[in-house]
Amino acid sequence: MAQRLSSGDLTILARETARTPLHNATLEIFQPGPDGFGYDDVLAHIEDRIAFVPRYRQRLRTSPGRLTNPVWIDDTSFDLTYHVRRSAxxxxxxxxxxxxxxxxxxxxxxDRARPLWEMYVVEGLEGGRVALFSKSHQVLVDGSRTVDIGQVLLDVDPGPRQLVREDWTPHPAPTGPGLLLGGVRDLALDPARAVDTARSTVGSVRRGAGVVGERVGAAVGLHRRRPGGDLPFTLEPSEQRRVALVRTALRDYRTVRRVHGGTVNDVVLATVAGAVRTWLMTRAESVSAGRRLRALVPMSVIDEESEPTSLGSSVxxxxxxxxxxxxxxVVRLHQVSYALRAHSETGRAVAADRIAGVAGFAPTTFHALGTRVALEDDxxxxxxxxxxxxPQFPMFAARAEMTESYPVPPLLPGFGLSIGVTSYDGSVGYGLVADRExxxxxxxxxxxxxxxxxxxxxxxxxxxARAPRGRATEGPRR
Known part of the structure; x- marks a missing residue:
């Protein structure tokens, strides 16, 4: 039976515009192995692993008149080479x-007429390295039925492995009347879906009107400030982006944690706070005492009242x-640690090593779940x-070692900046996405x-250096 979109997914589709494409992305850099690591190798590797994420061979199909929720159906003309692209x-x-x-x-x-993902194999980097840049739409990755494709492509050792060719045959596309009858049957079993469908239709109309307004605004170079926004990035974004990447060493965060206490996550957030403060000063913006930046930080928890994901926790x-x-x-760090201590003491918080121990390369999926939470937050x-x-050990794809990983999060409506952070094999990589203008x-x-x-x-x-000899400076670990 075709799987229908949830109410949350309908809301996400309704909020997407040309200015706010709602896909999560990841940039990974590889050092080729002895047999190389080119486009054909990546294509064969994905063809071998895509069976683990069948949704990546499905597309959205709407019913006649949009009277029922869209469904996922097999793409009968699926072409892997369309989705996996070569660049240099x-x-x-x-x-x-x-x-x-x-x-x-x-x-x-x-393109909503096709499965909602793309991957670019970028060759020609210095030192013979190769980059994989992947995009997956927010409605594609829910952490339950579908994880991000990046989670199933990586292995803990270089192999070699024998590729297993799956003899995949798409299910025939349902007819329009069949979709309509199936939708009516679902509505009879679950009347709440009717409300979701109505909201989706209204959202589509509003989205169409919003796109026209965006084009007019872009033509005159306007950026609408979000109500209550008092920072340079609290505004409606344009259609173009800038991306910045920062690679740091995990041992530095652990050094700070050992001396001043708290967790590595506390040090990351304090680092962001200090960076925004200095950046505002370069712009001659006010950083007066008491000024704060309210951040939404998605976190993994064990919560009996929330539906857990296939990753074993809720976000x-x-x-x-x-x-x-x-x-x-130091005071910034202590204030951040104090603010997060209450979350840790609830007993619901999931330890970092447990998240890192999820099978595959789970950060790609967790970042997508974090974005989903942010979209639902009011x-x-x-x-x-x-x-x-x-994971704090090397991982491999088609015998090539991944040396760096950076999240590339989307800009949500009302935001001109987003920041994603991923730690991997002794490094901490920041991905900053900003409005280009x-x-x-x-x-x-x-x-x-x-x-x-x-x-x-x-x-x-x-x-x-100031600590007396023999006095411990080790803070709480996590």
Whole structure:
């Protein structure tokens, strides 16, 4: 039986516009193995693994007159080469060139007439490296029936493995009358679906009107400030993006944690707070005492009242006020730790090592779930920040080692900046996505992240140097 979209998915589709394409993306960089790692290798590898995510060979189908909710059906003309695309950078193949390519690709919406995902094999990076840049629509990854394809492509060792060719045959597409009759039957069994369908239809009409308004606004170069937004990135985005990537060492966060206490997550959030503070100062913006940035930070919990995902936990939104008005990096960290301590003491929080131990490369799926939570949240916030721990050992795809991983989160309606963080094999990678017109200096913010971490690290080194011999400076671990 065809699976119908949930009410949450209908809402997501209704909110998507040309200015806010709602796909989650991931950039991964690989060092080829002895047999190489080119387009054909990636294509064969995905063909072998796509059976684990059957939704990636399905597309959306609406019923006549949109009287019932859309359903997922097999794409009878599915072509893997359409979804897995080959690209290359001109010499010298720098990170800056890769970042610009990612920004252009992430700005474009996915084609709803096809399965809602794309992957780009980017060759020509310095040192012979190869990048995989993948996009999956928000309605495609729910963490229950479907995880992100990136979670099933990686292995804990280089192999080799014998590819298993699946003899996949798509189910015939249902007829229009069949879809309508099936929808009527579902509505009879679940009358609440009728309300969802009505909301979806109204949302589609509003979305169409919104697109016209967006085009008019873009033509005159307008950026609408979100009500209550008092930061440079609390605005409605344009259709184009900028992307910045920051790679840091996990050992630095652990050093700060050992000296000052708290968790690695606390140090990450304090680093972001310090970076935004410094960045605002470069813009001559106010960072007066007491000024705060309200962030929505999705977190994994064990909650009997929430439906767990196939990853073994639920994801909820946690609100935290980041103290960007506080000049002391240590005080900022202590304030963040205090604000998050209540969450940890509930007993529902999922430890970072448990998340990192989920089979496959789970950060790709957890970031998508975090975005879903943010879309459903109705609180007035300035920034959505997803931070997901990954495995602390090398992982491989088609015998090539993944050396770096960066989340590339979407810009949601009303936001001109989003930040994703993934830790993997001793590194912590930040992916910053910003509106191209409103935040031309997002690279400055990226540099401020590095400086904010260095500032915290310097305080930890100073405290260790001042500690009397024999006195422990180890803080609580997590």
């Amino acid at each position: 950078l001109p010499r010298p193949g720098t990170t800056e060139q890769l970042r610009d390519l990612v920004a252009r690709v992430v700005s474009r919406r996915l 909820i939104g946690h609100l935290i006020d980041l103290p960007i008005g506080e000049p002391s990096p 609180h007035d916030v300035h920034l959505v920040l997803t931070n997901v721990p990954g 409103a935040l031309p200096d997002v690279e400055v913010l990226a540099q401020c992240l590095r400086e904010s971490l260095d500032e915290l690290l310097d305080t930890a080194r100073d405290d260790r």
